[in-house]
Amino acid sequence: MTHDHDPLGERVREAYHEAPLDDEAARARLLEKLHREPAPQVPAAGASNAGRGAWWPAFAAGALMIVFMAGALTGWLLARRAAAPVPAAIAESESGVPVVFALPAPGARIVALVGDFNGWDAEATPLHRAALGNVWIAEVRLARGLHTYAFVVDGERWIPDPGAPLAPENEFGTHTSVVIVGESVS
Amino acid sequence: MVTDAELVARTVAGRTEAFDDLVARYHERCLRFAVHMVGSAADAEDAVQDAFIRAYRGLARYREQQQFGAWLFRILANRCRTALAARKRREARVIADSAAVERSSSASAPPVDAGIALRAALAALDPEQREAFLLHFAEGLGYTEMAEITGAGESALKMRVKRARDRMRALLEET
Numbered sequence: 001m002t003h004d005h006d007p008l009g010e011r012v013r014e015a016y017h018e019a020p021l022d023d024e025a026a027r028a029r030l031l032e033k034l035h036r037e038p039a040p041q042v043p044a045a046g047a048s049n050a051g052r053g054a055w056w057p058a059f060a061a062g063a064l065m066i067v068f069m070a071g072a073l074t075g076w077l078l079a080r081r082a083a084a085p086v087p088a089a090i091a092e093s094e095s096g097v098p099v100v101f102a103l104p105a106p107g108a109r110i111v112a113l114v115g116d117f118n119g120w121d122a123e124a125t126p127l128h129r130a131a132l133g134n135v136w137i138a139e140v141r142l143a144r145g146l147h148t149y150a151f152v153v154d155g156e157r158w159i160p161d162p163g164a165p166l167a168p169e170n171e172f173g174t175h176t177s178v179v180i181v182g183e184s185v186s
Numbered sequence: 187m188v189t190d191a192e193l194v195a196r197t198v199a200g201r202t203e204a205f206d207d208l209v210a211r212y213h214e215r216c217l218r219f220a221v222h223m224v225g226s227a228a229d230a231e232d233a234v235q236d237a238f239i240r241a242y243r244g245l246a247r248y249r250e251q252q253q254f255g256a257w258l259f260r261i262l263a264n265r266c267r268t269a270l271a272a273r274k275r276r277e278a279r280v281i282a283d284s285a286a287v288e289r290s291s292s293a294s295a296p297p298v299d300a301g302i303a304l305r306a307a308l309a310a311l312d313p314e315q316r317e318a319f320l321l322h323f324a325e326g327l328g329y330t331e332m333a334e335i336t337g338a339g340e341s342a343l344k345m346r347v348k349r350a351r352d353r354m355r356a357l358l359e360e361t
Contacts, residue, residue: 008351008354008355008358008359009323009351011300011358012304012323012324012354012358013323013324013326014300015300015301015303015304016218016222016301016304016320016323016324017218017324018300018301019218019221019222019301019304019305020301021214021217021218021221022227023213023214023217026213026217026231026234027209027210027213027214029231029235030209030213030234030235030238031206031209033235033239034205034206034209034238034239034242037239037242037243039197039200039202040197040198040202040242040243040244040245040246100302102302102303102305102306103306104303104306104307104310104357104358106356106357106359130299130300130302130303130306131299131300131303132299132300132303132304132307132358133303133307133357133358133359134307134356134357134358134359135302135303135304135306135307135357135358137299137302137303137306162309162310163225163306163309163310
């Protein structure tokens with residue numbers, strides 16, 4: 001193990017290790033999958049096939065094929081959408097789904113979120129500066145479906161989200177980004 | 187304490203429950219790395235599942251002179267690269283990160299806030315730089331171990347770390 005002793009490194013390590021994870025649930029899902037796996041192949045001839053799943057190789061092959069085909073179909077469907085490159089959230093309620101927007105903007109004094117959900121009002125949804133430096137964050141509740149949005153930096157610079165795909169150029173010649181609020185895929 | 191190599195040997199000998207102990211040892215670390223590498227919790231979980239299952243199926247190819255953790259991380263790093271390549275082919279950003287629900291509900295809490303900021307800044311890095319930056323700074327690995335995991339040379343890794351650090355400093359440090 002090695003650590004460079006600089007303040008940025010310390011802050012990054014702290015944020016990295018303190019970021020909450022849904023580790024327990026994810027581990028349980030992994031173990032469930034692993035327990036359906038046949039025992040790993042041993043290279044020596046006549047190796048034992050004892051262990052989990054050893055009694056159902058033919059069934060497992062068929063089931064795996066079905067799972068693979070279902071997975072491929074699901075993957076194809078999901079590929080038509082995308083997972084968020086930056087943390088985002090979904091927890092539907094009557095007032096919509098909470099979505100977190102984040103923009104690294106070194107040197108910015110104020111940053112606002114504008115979109116079809118707030119009437120493109122640069123004063124409606126200000127972002128706040130994160131504890132870790134120059135990243136600006138806002139959480140808003142959005143209805144399910146497709147939305148277009150952008151960030152306004154220092155009240156005058158209009159920029160799309162660098163972590164999201166662009167929408168077609170609008171009638172004002174400015175670029176916006178696209179977000180689709182959909183159902184959970186987990 | 188039972189070593190990783192012993193747990194592998196037990197698994198290969200048919201006592202497959204021993205692999206559960208390896209999952210318990212490494213899962214959180216793998217998931218943390220993958221979340222920061224690929225950005226979305228759902229993609230990260232897929233990459234981690236895939237890495238563990240590939241490791242399990244390929245245990246016969248594991249050699250004791252290797253650290254199990256480094257071997258597993260090499261597989262995981264590859265799965266993360268595959269996930270990022272798949273993301274490139276996708277058409278739009280979808281908010282479907284159910285694991286982030288609890289985080290978002292307390293988004294004003296400093297550690298959560300800092301975590302979101304870190305991930306937003308990491309998303310602005312080139313994937314190779316992000317990988318090197320995370321392995322070096324977040325996981326605290328040395329360049330020899332990083333070379334083993336990534337397959338890249340040490341001098342290339344040093345350059346990636348330097349460039350990533352400069353970029354992260356510009357993105358994260360207060361001005």
